[in-house]
Amino acid sequence: MVEVNQQLPEPVPETGLSIAEAARRTGVSTHTLRYYERAGLVVTPVERTHGGRRRYREFDLEWITICTRLRATGMPIKGIRRYAELVAAGRGNEDERLDLLESHHDQVLAKIAELQENLKLIARKVDVYRGRLAAGDADQLWAPNRTEPPTYMGKAGRGRVGRS
Numbered sequence: 001m002v003e004v005n006q007q008l009p010e011p012v013p014e015t016g017l018s019i020a021e022a023a024r025r026t027g028v029s030t031h032t033l034r035y036y037e038r039a040g041l042v043v044t045p046v047e048r049t050h051g052g053r054r055r056y057r058e059f060d061l062e063w064i065t066i067c068t069r070l071r072a073t074g075m076p077i078k079g080i081r082r083y084a085e086l087v088a089a090g091r092g093n094e095d096e097r098l099d100l101l102e103s104h105h106d107q108v109l110a111k112i113a114e115l116q117e118n119l120k121l122i123a124r125k126v127d128v129y130r131g132r133l134a135a136g137d138a139d140q141l142w143a144p145n146r147t148e149p150p151t152y153m154g155k156a157g158r159g160r161v162g163r164s
Contacts, residue, residue, distance in 0.1 A: 016047060016055030026064045033064065040081045041067050043088040073108045 023030045033054075036042055043063055047055045056064075070080050083100055086093045132138040 012056070012058040012061065016057050017061075019054045019056070022054075022056035022061060022064070026061055026068065028064065028068055036064065036067060039077055041077070041084050043084050070104065073104070074111060075104050079104065 017025065019030045019033055023033055026033075033056075037046060042060070044059070046060055047057065049055055067080055067084075070083070071077070075083075079100065083097065086097045086100070129138065129141070132141055
């Protein structure tokens with residue numbers, strides 16, 4: 001059973017969905033759906049009609065959601081493929097699946113921490129600009145002047161002039 005904490009907006013008909021409808025419901029393009037199949041990211045073959053057209057079931061949509069979430073959080077295609085292979089292989093490899101997901105989880109947390117640090121710097125810059133604009137001295141914010149290099153002051157108790 002695939003566990004996704006997302007309810008599909010409407011039930012999938014018993015006959016399945018066309019590739020266009022599956023793309024609309026999952027938020028990925030038809031090209032991406034075809035790529036997922038070619039790249040070995042699906043765990044079961046997508047059913048086809050007698051005429052060869054794809055028909056997506058609820059399980060397919062749930063799995064596509066998992067793949068897109070893993071990809072959106074930075075998991076490489078190789079990692080998603082390995083996870084799909086493990087799931088498709090069935091029981092007996094749950095420890096390896098867990099290791100793969102825990103490793104990715106840790107990488108996502110590290111990336112979030114890095115983004116939070118970057119966001120702090122941006123927030124400080126926003127505060128500086130707001131403060132300077134409110135004080136009416138925003139023209140004192142440092143801007144590179146091609147004719148005069150910025151003045152730097154060294155460790156002898158002097159600071160940098162004209163910070164941005």
